[in-house]
Amino acid sequence: MNKVVSILSLSLILGACASTSPKTKITGISVDLPESNWVQVTDKEASDQYIKEWVPNGKTPFDTNWIITEQKLPIHSKISAEQFQKSMFSLAKQSCSDILYNGPQEINTNDHLTSVGRFMCAQQKGKPYGTFTDQRVIIQGLTAYVVTSELRVPAASKAGVLAFGKDKIDEMKEFMQTQKKSSGFVRQSINVCFDNSVNCI
Template sequence: MRKLISIAIGTAFLASCASTTPSTNVVAVNVELPKNIEWSVVSDRSDNLQYIKEWVPEGENPLSATWLITEQKLTLGSKISAEAFQKQMFSLSRQSCTDVLFNGPQEININGHKTSVGRIMCATQHGKPFGTFTDQRVVVDGTSAYVVTSELRMPASQKAGVLAFGKDQLDKMKQFMELQGVSSKLVRESVNVQVQ
C-alpha cells in the first residue's frame, strides 16, 4: 500500500476538486488504535509537509504482520477530492495484486469536509505470500491528504475477497472474519479529524 500511495501522489494532478470550500481547515488526523491489542510503532518518519506512522501487533514483524495500521499525511500536486483520490488508489491497487475487488468509496461529511472510506481486497500481493483486506479513510484539505489504512493479511488466494484458509485453520479464519468488522469500524469511527 505504501507504494500505491506514492504513485497516487504523482498522478493526483490529473484530477480536480469539485466540492465547495468548507469554512474550516483540517489541521490533523489521528487514529485511535484498537485497545484489546498491544501495538508497536514500526515506522514514525516526518518532514515539514508529510509524515507516516505505522503500527503492528506487539511482537510482530512489519513485513509479515497479520495487521498493519498506517496513518499518513501527503502533499499533493494539486487539489483533488477525497473520493477521487481514493478511486485512484483503487485503480492503482491493480498493479500490486493478482486480482482485486472494491467496496466503496463512500463519502462521509465531517464538519463540512467530504471524506471517503472504502475497502480494497487483494487476492495475492505480487512478490508476497499473502493477500489483504485493506480498509481506508481519506481526508483531503487543499493539497494535503490524510490517509489511514488498516491492512489485514491472510493466506494468498486465487480470487479477491475469497478466504483461502486451510481446513486446519478454522480458528484463524474465524478470527480474521471478526477482525474485518473491527478494521472497517476503525476507519469509520476511530479516525479523529481536527479542524480549526
C-alpha cells in the same frame, strides 16, 4: 485439500452527506488504535509529509497479519477525497494479481466530505499473502491524509476469497472478527482536527 470460503464484502452503511462548503480548515488527524497492544514501527517525517505505522505488540512489519498506517501526503492539484481514493484503488491494482473494491463512499465530517472504502487483493506481487485493506482519505487543500488498516491473509486465486483447511475454522472466525474491527476503526476512530479544535492531537 483446502476448503474455499468466500468472504462477502460488508456493505458500507453511511448516512447522506451534505454538500455545503466547509467553514473550518483541517489542521491534522490522529488515530485511536483498536483495542489491542500496539507498537509503533515507523515514524518518518519531512517538511510536508509523514508516515507512521503500527503493528500488534510482538510483531514486526514483516511477520504481522495486521498493520495500520497513517500518512500525510502532498498532492499536485485540488481533488476530492473520493477522487483521490479512486486513484489509490487504481494504483493498488498494479501490485495485485487480482483485486476487488468496495466503495468509495463519503463520510461528512464537519462539512468536509471524507472518503472510506476497501480493496481486497488476492495476492500482492512478490509477496506470499493477499490483503483486505480498509482505508480512509481526508483532503485539505493540497494535502491528503490517508489511514489504512491492512489485514494480511493467505494468497488466493481471486480477490475477496479465502482458502481455509478444515482444521482452520477457528482462524477463519478470528479473521472475520478482526475484519469487523478494521472496518469500524477507519470509520469511527480517525480524529479529524480543525483550526477551531481544542487539544485535538
